[in-house]
Amino acid sequence: MVSKPGILITNGRIIDPCSGYDGNGDLLINNGTIVARETHIEKESLSDVIIVDAGGLIVCPGFIDLHCHLREPGFEYKETISTGTRAAARGGFTTLCSMPNTEPAIDNVAVVDYIRAKTVEDGVVRVWPIGCVTKGRKGYELSEMEELAIAGVVAFSDDGDPVWDSNIMRLALAYSKDLDLPISNHCQDHTLSKGGVMGEGSVSTRLGLPGIPAAAEEAMVARDIALAELTGGKLHVAHLSTAGSVALVREAKNRGLSITAEVCPHHLLLTDERVLTPYDDINGMSPNDSYDTSTKVYPPLRTSNDVRALIDGLNDGVIDCIATDHAPHDIASKQVTYEEASFGISVLETAVGSLCQLVYSGQLSLSTLIDRLTVGPAKVLGAQFDAYKSLEPNTAADLVLIDPDKEWTVDSELFVSKGRNTPLNGATLRGLVQMTIVDGEIVYQCPDVGGKE
């Protein structure tokens, strides 16, 4: 095996929430491993090393995304492992957990093996499949969880749909308990959300769009918490979106239940009013008219009150991590009426830029933000991810370099992802990934970053 050239990253601001380290310094990478972290490493002593000047940049562990949709196999016209992992690299994500709502679904070893093989062949970041809770995601019979676990899935989920049958959810939590893998549930009571396409409230009333009440999510979060308590299983609540859900999780954690929860960038930044933006032809056409289907997502965008509660929950650790729920779609799935459009936002490439807004507005510290993108998700996944969550020497060289002050305008036409469905198209964001390194290899480099041999 040919050894990779080493990489020396100099002059960066190293933020490593795992070890609590935040300071300027140099990092030396060799053979896919961080070998040294010092305030200064003498480059003259090294040979065959790529030197990266990270002056003015933040250097932190690569992000771990607990929740994304790579669409392969089955929906390669929406995304592939090749395009999805490249989009991830562009967004600073070095590990992706891909949801099993593929075709066929990830409910058997063959599909897991296929994804792993495809990742080796086409991928540029680490991909870990999430297995189905039930066969075919239909909600009736448990999938062969142990076999899937051995094949390498890191969690179970029927995402896209909830595990709607309460007894099946109970059995899944109980059965998977000794596998020590979390069950990530998409909380949506279909009998309450039936036909709904956006958050229920004054905006949905104005637009005449069927609403999804917050209770549709909260009822199932409450159910799942009760079932986790009943079984002692490992519950992970996917994409929280309401103040009520945050309160439920907070209360459960206060009681000592070991459940975990995630939130998506769009729920931290946008509200249902983004669906409204009234069309007004006196003021001219705006690309962001009412009924912009790129805002259609489950869970739906909610109110500013919910946004505040989610940020609070993220700050105080009730919400463990930020996951993208990257859900790329082809144009035809979105260029229809709002009710007909597919749910989902293409998130990977805008996540960092949009989340940095929370830092600039003083709502979240930079180290908390990085923690929730690295340490948080690693904790949900368990000990086997400890090596990917820090910049300590002798851990995996998965890291990202960010220019926190770089302003850039989102142009979905330039996305690497096949999914151009973003409500942020045209927005100016601050904070841009400059370089992404996976396993000691530079897998993404922003065109204008300074790197020299």
Add this chain to the structure above:
Amino acid sequence: MTLLLSGLGMVITLMVDVESNVIGSQNVNAAGTNRKHILDVDVLSEDEILNILDQTDAMSEVLRRDIKKVPALRGRVIVTLFYEASTRTRISFEEAGKILSADVINMSSSGSSVDKGESLLNTGLTLQAMGVDVIVVRHPYSGAPNLLAKHLPKVSIINAGDGLHAHPTQALLDAYTVRSKLGSLKGLKIVIVGDVLHSRVARSAIWAFTKLGAEIVLSGPNTLMPVGLNLVDGRANVLPPVSVQPDLDDAIRGADVVMALRLQNERQNGGYLPSLREYIRRWQITKDRLSSASKEVLVMHPGPMNEGIEISTEVAHGGRSLIEEQVTNGVALRMALLYQVSAGGYQIEEEHPNGQ
């Protein structure tokens, strides 16, 4: 464009075409320019609505002539694109267009390429490529007219009813009907009764009536009231001010106008109502109930009616009923809108207006 740091939504910087704003002259309508599309009442100002009602008056005069034909829209092509059944709305648009001398083509989803799965947008693009000037669209999904307006730069879109969202031409003709009876809507108490939740007519009517100064009271089962009214989520700017009074007798007291909404029979199956019988007992507009309203109370219904359910036959065809007048006014109102969206968006270099 900037992203709002507070996370409350996006702030959009609009490019305003300076050229298009220098048309200030006293002959330009109150809005300063013509609407290219009529998608809903919510973006119209009070002055714009009043202007439309005045134009409807002028169009009514044409309807009273022996020869009901003027050449205003000669050479213009109007397509009525209806994805839902309709009698009065479609025919009144067709009649309005034909009186104005436009060529009106009716297209429905059955028997067209829509049957073969063509998307709304592709149908719209096809019509645009054929040189259609105005598309009057009715669609079961909210926002369908907005989708067409967004992607068809050469076509004016008029919303003839979309999902649960809006039915602006109905709302404007209702406002016109009330105004022509009572002179103005200022200070009137208008009670809208029934299935507000599933009513695009109610949504648009509330906008139109409140912009013209009326007080709106909604009455009906709580299961058929949309959420977000009464500022439940505290956002005053999103919906117009209304009050909700489930007890119809309380709601109707002193009312100047009572509007009954169609109750779809299937609502009973959806669990919204225990039974039609109970609905009739609590919310049917009857002569008895109207006795506590203003003596001159006017009764309206957007049609089609379920006589004997939301409104008694006696009231529907009684002396206080404006229901037939609503239909007549529909043609004039739609003429006014077709004329307005067809006029140019700019003013020609004009000689002395009296000489020309």
Add this chain to the structure above:
Amino acid sequence: MKRAFGVMNQHKVMNDQDVRRALARISHEILERNKGTDDLIMVGLYTRGVTIAQRLSENIQKFEGTIVPVESLDISLYRDDVQLRIAQPIKPTTLAADISGMKVVLVDDVLFTGRSIRASMDSLQDFGRAKEIQLAVLVDRGHRELPLRADYVGKNIPTSLEEQVRVRLIETDGTDDVVIVRSGDGNNSNG
């Protein structure tokens, strides 16, 4: 429209006495040509044509003792440039009677390209088959784009295309006069 016009850019071509005399003469001419007022009807074009028609009718009543009905006509729906213009507010056309067999005197303030008159004649056809249509204007400024002429003219005023003729009447403008405005002051829009 309230705008200040530089003195250098406008000059008066008819004062109140000129307007009064011209309308009196036209009234007599109408009577003379039609040999009285039988079957006669005045139709004024908005806005000032309606006012002038009313004055002509009043004159005729004074001179002859008979009443010539005055109706108003809005020609917006008959214009040939609907797509080119902002939709102008349409004013109520009062003409309701069947004009078949009647002699119609169309009245406008200024005759220019002739397109308004063309539109108004189209419009009149929809109210019946008039026996005859005549045209009375206070000012003929030339520059016809259609083959028509006025039967009664208050004053012929040769103009250039850069000029505007502005008729002001007490009822609408507070004063009776006719001025020519040169558009060199940047205002070539409506008067």
